[in-house]
Amino acid sequence: MANNEIVYALDLLGTAAFAASGALAGVRRGMDIFGVIVLGVVTATGGGVMRDLLLNDTPPFCFKNELYLYLAVVASVIVFLTPRRFERMRKAMLILDALGLGTFLVIGTSKALSFHLGFMGSVIMGVMTGTFGGMMRDVLSNEIPLILKHEIYASACAVGGALFYALHQYGVPEGINLTASALLVITIRCVAIIKGWQLPRGKGMEQLHF
Amino acid sequence: MANNEIVYALDLLGTAAFAASGALAGVRRGMDIFGVIVLGVVTATGGGVMRDLLLNDTPPFCFKNELYLYLAVVASVIVFLTPRRFERMRKAMLILDALGLGTFLVIGTSKALSFHLGFMGSVIMGVMTGTFGGMMRDVLSNEIPLILKHEIYASACAVGGALFYALHQYGVPEGINLTASALLVITIRCVAIIKGWQLPRGKGMEQLHF
Amino acid sequence: MANNEIVYALDLLGTAAFAASGALAGVRRGMDIFGVIVLGVVTATGGGVMRDLLLNDTPPFCFKNELYLYLAVVASVIVFLTPRRFERMRKAMLILDALGLGTFLVIGTSKALSFHLGFMGSVIMGVMTGTFGGMMRDVLSNEIPLILKHEIYASACAVGGALFYALHQYGVPEGINLTASALLVITIRCVAIIKGWQLPRGKGMEQLHF
Numbered sequence: 104m105a106n107n108e109i110v111y112a113l114d115l116l117g118t119a120a121f122a123a124s125g126a127l128a129g130v131r132r133g134m135d136i137f138g139v140i141v142l143g144v145v146t147a148t149g150g151g152v153m154r155d156l157l158l159n160d161t162p163p164f165c166f167k168n169e170l171y172l173y174l175a176v177v178a179s180v181i182v183f184l185t186p187r188r189f190e191r192m193r194k195a196m197l198i199l200d201a202l203g204l205g206t207f208l209v210i211g212t213s214k215a216l217s218f219h220l221g222f223m224g225s226v227i228m229g230v231m232t233g234t235f236g237g238m239m240r241d242v243l244s245n246e247i248p249l250i251l252k253h254e255i256y257a258s259a260c261a262v263g264g265a266l267f268y269a270l271h272q273y274g275v276p277e278g279i280n281l282t283a284s285a286l287l288v289i290t291i292r293c294v295a296i297i298k299g300w301q302l303p304r305g306k307g308m309e310q311l312h313f
Numbered sequence: 314m315a316n317n318e319i320v321y322a323l324d325l326l327g328t329a330a331f332a333a334s335g336a337l338a339g340v341r342r343g344m345d346i347f348g349v350i351v352l353g354v355v356t357a358t359g360g361g362v363m364r365d366l367l368l369n370d371t372p373p374f375c376f377k378n379e380l381y382l383y384l385a386v387v388a389s390v391i392v393f394l395t396p397r398r399f400e401r402m403r404k405a406m407l408i409l410d411a412l413g414l415g416t417f418l419v420i421g422t423s424k425a426l427s428f429h430l431g432f433m434g435s436v437i438m439g440v441m442t443g444t445f446g447g448m449m450r451d452v453l454s455n456e457i458p459l460i461l462k463h464e465i466y467a468s469a470c471a472v473g474g475a476l477f478y479a480l481h482q483y484g485v486p487e488g489i490n491l492t493a494s495a496l497l498v499i500t501i502r503c504v505a506i507i508k509g510w511q512l513p514r515g516k517g518m519e520q521l522h523f
Numbered sequence: 524m525a526n527n528e529i530v531y532a533l534d535l536l537g538t539a540a541f542a543a544s545g546a547l548a549g550v551r552r553g554m555d556i557f558g559v560i561v562l563g564v565v566t567a568t569g570g571g572v573m574r575d576l577l578l579n580d581t582p583p584f585c586f587k588n589e590l591y592l593y594l595a596v597v598a599s600v601i602v603f604l605t606p607r608r609f610e611r612m613r614k615a616m617l618i619l620d621a622l623g624l625g626t627f628l629v630i631g632t633s634k635a636l637s638f639h640l641g642f643m644g645s646v647i648m649g650v651m652t653g654t655f656g657g658m659m660r661d662v663l664s665n666e667i668p669l670i671l672k673h674e675i676y677a678s679a680c681a682v683g684g685a686l687f688y689a690l691h692q693y694g695v696p697e698g699i700n701l702t703a704s705a706l707l708v709i710t711i712r713c714v715a716i717i718k719g720w721q722l723p724r725g726k727g728m729e730q731l732h733f
Contacts, residue, residue, distance in 0.1 A: 129461065130515030137468040137512055138461030144437075152367070157572070159581035161369035166434040173433060183515060223593060224586040227564075238663070243448070245457045247665045251549065251558030258557040302557055305550030305603060339671065340725030347678040347722055348671030354647075362577070371579035376644040383643065393725060453658070455667045 106278040113285075114210060115174060117203020122147035122175035124200060125240045126182035127189060132244055136183050142240055143179030144172060149236030154211050154228050158218045201292040205285035207233040208260045212267045213281065226264035233260045233288075255295035258302060263288035316488040323495075324420060325384060327413020332357035332385035334410060335450045336392035337399060342454055346393050352450055353389030354382060359446030364421050364438050368428045411502040415495035417443040418470045422477045423491065436474035443470045443498075465505035468512060473498035526698040533705075534630060535594060537623020542567035542595035544620060545660045546602035547609060552664055556603050562660055563599030564592065569656030574631050574648050578638045621712040625705035627653040628680045632687045633701065646684035653680045653708075675715035678722060683708035 125146025129139035148165045155163035165171035182189055189196060211232025215225040234250050234257045241248040250256045267284035275283075294300070335356025339349035358375045365373035375381035392399055399406060421442025425435040444460050444467045451458040460466045477494035485493075504510070545566025549559035568585045575583035585591035602609055609616060631652025635645040654670050654677045661668040670676045687704035695703075714720070 132457060132462070133514055134457075134461045135468075135512035135514045137471070138458075139515060141461055141467065156366060156576060157582055157586070159369065159579065162367055162428065162430060162434065166367070166430055166437075169431045169433045172437070176433075186515065218582065220582060220586055221589045223589045223596075224582065227586075227592070242452060242662060243458060243461065245455065245665065247552060247554075248558075248663060251554045251561055251663065252552070257561065258555075261557070302555035304553055304555045305559060305606065342667060342672070343724055344667075344671045345678075345722035345724045347681070348668075349725060351671055351677065366576060369579065372577055372638065372640060372644065376577070376640055376647075379641045379643045382647070386643075396725065452662060453668060453671065455665065 106281065110206065110210065110281060113202060113206040115170070116199060117206045118147045118171050118174050119178040120196065120199035120203045121207075121236055122178035123182050123189060123196065124237070126179035127186060128240050128244050129179075130183060130186045136180070139183045140176055140179045142243060143182070144175040145243065146236040146240040147175035147178070148172065149239040150207060150211070150232040150234060151236075153235045154214065154232045157228070157231075158214065158220075160214075160218075197296055198293065201289045201296075204233045204256070204260060204292055205263065205288035208263050208288050209267055209281045209285045212264045212284070213271075213277070216268070216271055222265075222268050225268050226261055229264035229267065230257055230260040233257070252304075255291060255300050255302065259288050259291040259295065262291060316491065320416065320420065320491060323412060323416040325380070326409060327416045328357045328381050328384050329388040330406065330409035330413045331417075331446055332388035333392050333399060333406065334447070336389035337396060338450050338454050339389075340393060340396045346390070349393045350386055350389045352453060353392070354385040355453065356446040356450040357385040357388075358382070359449040360417060360421070360442040360444060361446075363445045364424065364442045367438070367441075368424065368430075370424075370428075407506055408503065411499045411506075414443045414466070414470060414502055415473065415498035418473050418498050419477055419491045419495045422474045422494070423481075423487070426478070426481055432475075432478050435478050436471055439474035439477065440467055440470040443467070462514075465501060465510050465512065469498045469501040469505065472501060526701065530626065530630065530701060533622060533626040535590070536619060537626045538567045538591050538594050539598040540616065540619035540623045541656055542598040543602050543609060543616065544657070546599035547606060548660050548664050549599075550603060550606045556600070559603045560596055560599045562663060563602065564595040565663065566656040566660040567595040567598070568592070569659040570627055570631070570652040570654060571656075573655045574634065574652045577648070577651075578634065578640075580634075580638075617716055618713065621709045621716075624653045624676070624680060624712055625683065625708035628683050628708050629687055629701045629705045632684045632704070633691075633697070636688070636691055642685075642688050645688050646681055649684035649687065650677055650680040653677070672724075675711060675720050675722065679708050679711040679715065682711060 122143040126139045126143035128146075129142035134142065148171055151165065152163040155161060208229040212225050212229030215228035220228060237250060238248040263284045266287055267280055270280040270283065332353035336349045336353035338356075339352035344352065358373075358381055361375065362373040365371060418439040422435050422439030425438035430438060447460060448458040473494045476497055477490055480490040480493065542563035546559045546563035548566075549562035554562065568591055571585065572583040575581060628649040632645050632649030635648035640648060657670060658668040683704045686707055687700055690700040690703065
């Protein structure tokens with residue numbers, strides 16, 4: 104299988120996994136089937152849509168290739184119908200989510216570089232591709248986005264994006280770069296889950312009123 | 314009156330009705346007059362602005378024809394000054410809101426088709442034109458968007474959008490299509506209000522932690 | 524120092540001040556360092572990014588000149604490490620925030636006029652440049668945006684934007700206009716803080732259900 108085809112397959116897999124996480128959030132909050140689908144589609148495609156808006160590559164990717172939209176809808180409906188099945192598959196879902204995260208990151212960073220963005224811009228585009236959908240899921244669920252509070256998640260993306268940028272500057276072939284950077288994100292994320300790693304947090308000083 | 318002029322008139326009516334619903338949400342949460350206006354304008358124009366951003370038709374419609382903005386501001390100020398009047402007009406407001414919903418849907422779907430989007434893209438653009446403003450209203454009011462939780466609302470849009478796409482594919486004249494699809498949305502929405510129809514909901518399994 | 528350079532210096536100062544306010548909000552909610560940086564960057568750049576998306580000037584300003592991004596990250600990290608220092612500097616921070624508000628307003632309104640927007644569009648672009656980042660900060664912190672509820676803040680921007688538009692129509696030189704309009708916003712904002720001015724508010728009629 105060519106390199107592009109592997110990335111595409113992982114991209115679709117990640118889309119389904121992200122849609123499932125959005126749909127589950129909707130089910131948990133007692134949304135109706137339409138709300139569950141909306142939350143699934145937003146979680147799965149929100150990051151890439153925001154990236155394409157900022158890069159002015161419109162209409163965004165999922166409107167050019169609607170397979171992403173159909174996949175997100177189907178995954179959301181399956182979750183709506185059998186949410187308990189996904190509870191039992193919790194570990195597998197986290198691994199699929201990590202796969203999606205790493206894939207989305209390298210796709211976003213790579214695309215930003217092809218639009219001649221700089222270091223910060225490319226890393227941000229990668230992180231945004233990986234995390235903006237999940238942030239929208241949490242905002243629409245009326246919660247502080249999880250990735251801002253806990254866990255090595257967006258930060259794993261940032262490290263992977265920085266690696267991608269560096270390897271790109273050194274002329275490492277795209278295929279090797281995609282694989283190495285995605286694997287770094289997936290590895291950090293999975294190890295962080297297993298070990299319970301967290302970043303230092305602010306002290307939540309509620310008395311601070313600015 | 315030509316067909317375009319009827320759509321335009323309904324579009325303005327819907328803009329005023331949506332602005333009123335946003336402004337009322339602001340009044341209820343004790344916002345000041347400026348916040349009420351912001352919420353009114355965002356509710357009235359947010360859907361069309363998001364659609365135009367995604368289709369890259371910028372600046373978005375209400376910056377090309379500022380009548381939409383003035384109308385939304387005026388409607389918001391009237392609601393701010395006499396909110397109780399709108400309480401007494403609750404039924405009329407729901408009907409006006411349904412009129413706006415149907416009109417916004419057909420405008421969005423029709424525009425997406427003229428930008429050569431596919432089935433899912435066109436339906437999503439229509440649904441987004443009809444519902445994104447209301448979702449922003451709820452997010453800014455710190456609530457889970459109502460349309461994700463209850464009532465036949467966005468789903469009425471989706472059905473109308475699918476009809477519009479199908480009739481368009483079969484070569485039905487635009488004017489008939491606009492009328493038929495908008496009427497379908499308005500009818501579903503109004504019947505759903507009267508009958509209290511709801512979509513099946515997830516079981517809100519709070520114990521599910523994914 | 525040329526006029527443009529003064530605006531640029533104030534723009535950077537405002538960026539740092541806005542990033543600090545976003546980062547402080549993150550610290551208060553117990554976010555980790557990555558979340559604090561995200562909130563700082565979004566608060567500092569969100570308004571200008573949204574303006575550039577709506578005007579279709581992409582990639583948005585901070586991706587063309589990454590100094591804005593680096594500055595926001597550095598300011599956020601400093602706040603994360605020493606949040607109490609910023610508590611003691613509360614008054615200075617409010618003044619810096621007002622400086623940023625006035626500067627962001629004139630930059631946004633001026634840019635909108637160069638894109639041939641009308642009165643409402645130009646004022647909205649200015650207000651959005653000044654306030655959208657702070658609204659995102661509050662939404663991501665799961666709060667109703669402060670500027671919709673209390674204080675003369677966005678409304679000071681709107682007055683300044685209207686003045687800028689009027690002086691522009693009368694052919695007042697850009698440099699004088701920038702200074703006068705920004706000073707008006709800063710003055711209104713500072714006097715409002717000192718005097719505790721508020722706009723009239725809705726009566727928060729929770730019994731109103733529309």
